[in-house]
Amino acid sequence: MAAATINGKDCYATTVCVTGATGFVASWLVKRLLEKGYTVHATVRDPENKMKVRHLLDIPKAGEKLKLFRADLIEEGSFDAAINGCDGVFHVASPVDFTPKDPENDVIKPAVDGTLNVLRACTKAKTVKRVVVTSSTASACINESEEQDQYIDETCWTDVDFLRSKEPPAWAYGVAKTLAEQAALQYGKDDAGLDVVTINPVLVVGSAITPNVPYTVGLTLSLLTGNDQSIEALKWIQKIYGAVSLVHVDDVSSAQIFLMENPSAYGRYICSAINISVPQLAHYLSKRYPQYNVTTQFDDVPPIPKVNPSSKKLVDSGFSFKFGIDQIIDEGVEYLKTKGLLD
Numbered sequence: 001m002a003a004a005t006i007n008g009k010d011c012y013a014t015t016v017c018v019t020g021a022t023g024f025v026a027s028w029l030v031k032r033l034l035e036k037g038y039t040v041h042a043t044v045r046d047p048e049n050k051m052k053v054r055h056l057l058d059i060p061k062a063g064e065k066l067k068l069f070r071a072d073l074i075e076e077g078s079f080d081a082a083i084n085g086c087d088g089v090f091h092v093a094s095p096v097d098f099t100p101k102d103p104e105n106d107v108i109k110p111a112v113d114g115t116l117n118v119l120r121a122c123t124k125a126k127t128v129k130r131v132v133v134t135s136s137t138a139s140a141c142i143n144e145s146e147e148q149d150q151y152i153d154e155t156c157w158t159d160v161d162f163l164r165s166k167e168p169p170a171w172a173y174g175v176a177k178t179l180a181e182q183a184a185l186q187y188g189k190d191d192a193g194l195d196v197v198t199i200n201p202v203l204v205v206g207s208a209i210t211p212n213v214p215y216t217v218g219l220t221l222s223l224l225t226g227n228d229q230s231i232e233a234l235k236w237i238q239k240i241y242g243a244v245s246l247v248h249v250d251d252v253s254s255a256q257i258f259l260m261e262n263p264s265a266y267g268r269y270i271c272s273a274i275n276i277s278v279p280q281l282a283h284y285l286s287k288r289y290p291q292y293n294v295t296t297q298f299d300d301v302p303p304i305p306k307v308n309p310s311s312k313k314l315v316d317s318g319f320s321f322k323f324g325i326d327q328i329i330d331e332g333v334e335y336l337k338t339k340g341l342l343d
C-alpha cells in the first residue's frame, strides 16, 4: 500500500490537502506535515486576508511546500482544485460555534454538507487513497444515561434525538459532529475506492501558532485565569459531555498523521490522553500552581467524570501519546503567559 517516499521513508501519501488550515488544530497539523516533508495544499476561506494566513506562510518550508487554496464548506465544488493531485486529505474544517444564531444553517448544514462536498472532491480527483476526517468525542459521549463511569469506545454514538429535543448548550455542535462523521463513514462504505478514517479528539489544549488564543485552551485553563464565563462553560462541558477530557494539540497532529500513514487504519479512533472532572482539575491546578488561588469548591458539578472515553483502539494500533497532564497544563500556562492572559 505504501507507494511513495518522504525522506527515504515509505509513505501512504506525499501530497496532502488540509481543510480549514487557518484553525488551531489544522495549522498545527500543517506545521507538522511540512516538518515531515509533505507537500501541503491548505484550504482557507480567504487567502487574501493576510491577518488570517500569515501564521501559515511563516511556517518553515512553507515557501517551497505549502500552497493555499480558497474553499468554503457551503460551496459545492469549492474543494476540487485543492484536492486535485493529492493522495491524502485531512478534513479538519468545521464551524466551531457553540452559540450560533441559526444552528441548522450556521453549524449543522455546513458541517454535514461540507464534509460530503470534500469527499465528493476526493472521488473526482481519483488520486486520493485516504481521507482522515477530524470529528470529535462530541459525536460519541453525549447521552441522557444516569449511569456513572461509562466506558466510551468507538461503538458509542452521541444521542442526536436527545440533543435536538432538549437543546442543552452547544447542542448544535454535537449534532453537527455526529451527523457529519456518520455521513463520512457511510460515504467511505459506498465509495469502494476511498478509504475514510475518522479521529475523535477530546478537548484540545497546549500552545498554538494561530494569531488568536484558541477557545479550548482558554476554557481549560479558566480555573487559573479566573475567567468566570469560561469556568461556567467548562462546567457545562462536564455536564453535557460527561467529563473534561484533554489531549495535547501535538498528539492530535501525530495521531492524524499516524492514521494517514498506517495502511491498516479503519473506522473511528478516539484520541484522549486525560479524563478528569472540573473539581479534580481544580484540585490538580491548585496544587501545581498555588500562586493562582484556584477555587476548589464546586457544588454544582459531579466530583468525578460520568464518561471515560478510551483511546485503546488507537494505542493498540501502535500510537503512543507524548503528553501527559503535567506537560499539557504547563505548556498551556507558558503559552497564556506569552499572550498576557496569565502573570
Ligand SMILES: NC(=O)c1ccc[n+]([C@@H]2O[C@H](COP(=O)([O-])OP(=O)(O)OC[C@H]3O[C@@H](n4cnc5c(N)ncnc54)[C@H](OP(=O)(O)O)[C@@H]3O)[C@@H](O)[C@H]2O)c1
Pocket (backbone or CB within 6 Å): 019, 020, 021, 022, 023, 024, 025, 026, 044, 045, 046, 052, 071, 072, 073, 074, 092, 093, 094, 095, 096, 110, 134, 135, 136, 137, 177, 200, 201, 202, 203, 204, 205, 214, 216
Ligand atoms: N479544539 C478542540 O478542542 C477540538 C476537539 C475535538 C475536535 N475538534 C475539531 O477539530 C476541528 C478544528 O477545530 P479547531 O479547534 O481548530 O477550531 P477553529 O480554530 O475554529 O478552526 C475551524 C476551522 O474551520 C474553518 N471553517 C469554519 N467554517 C467553514 C466554512 N464554512 N468553510 C470553510 N472553512 C470553515 C475555519 O475557517 P476560518 O478561519 O475562515 O473561520 C477554521 O479554519 C473541527 O472539526 C473541530 O470540530 C476540535
